[in-house]
Amino acid sequence: MRRIFTYTNSWIIIIAIAIFMNYAFAAAAILPQHDTTNYFFSKKKPKKGILSLSIPPIKPGIYSTTKVNVPRLDDKLLSNVEVYPNPITDQINLKYMISRNTNVTIKMVDVLGNDVITLFSQRVDPGEQILSRQLNNKLNRGFYFIRVIAGTESIIKRISVL
Structure with a gap:
């Protein structure tokens, strides 16, 4: 019973992800095709797709030479x-x-x-x-x-x- 439940739920999740991805890519592809002259002079800005994400820039880490002894949980007392x-x-x-x-x-x-x-x-x-x-x-x-x-x-x- 537990195996059938897990098998069925995993397929439902996979299908839901596939439908979501299909909708997201379809919405991003509907952007209007403009002529470049018309694009620069129009007041409207083109819509961004649903999946347009911006990743923050990677900042270099700060390293310290100070050693800190932190007891781990797997250490034997x-x-x-x-x-x-x-x-x-x-x-x-x-x-x-x-x-x-x-x-x-x-x-x-x-x-x-x-x-x-x-x-x-x-x-x-x-x-x-x-x-x-x-x-x-x-x-x-x-x-x-x-x-x-x-x-x-x-x-x-x-x-x-x-």
């Missing part, structure tokens, strides 16, 4: 997240890169998605960040996930605790 050593015994080390000033939250989550520990939560300046925390037998043995949240971006890494 959070990158290069590394968790070491893996498996973890008593200390966790985390290294990540932030491209601009933002709030960062680092949480340890169990396999079911429940928050176990919030390791870090504050505003961070851009650049490479390193976080080291002692666990001191707070966790049972098993698999956990480290969730690093920066702004609206999130990266999850799997770790195992011995």
Whole structure:
């Protein structure tokens, strides 16, 4: 149904454009043919066609040598997240890169998605960040996930605790 509707409407639009162009060219061709002497002495000015357009002159652009860094929407805010050593015994080390000033939250989550520990939560300046925390037998043995949240971006890494 949608394909038939699109097909029919596209043909209607093409035919409407063809009729409009035909009318425009026909109206422009009806200009009266005058003798040059009669043309210069008559008070009436000849009619312009419907499609007579004037294009404004192109002005040269002004170029600046100043570079402006504008963050693009496709730039990643959070990158290069590394968790070491893996498996973890008593200390966790985390290294990540932030491209601009933002709030960062680092949480340890169990396999079911429940928050176990919030390791870090504050505003961070851009650049490479390193976080080291002692666990001191707070966790049972098993698999956990480290969730690093920066702004609206999130990266999850799997770790195992011995």
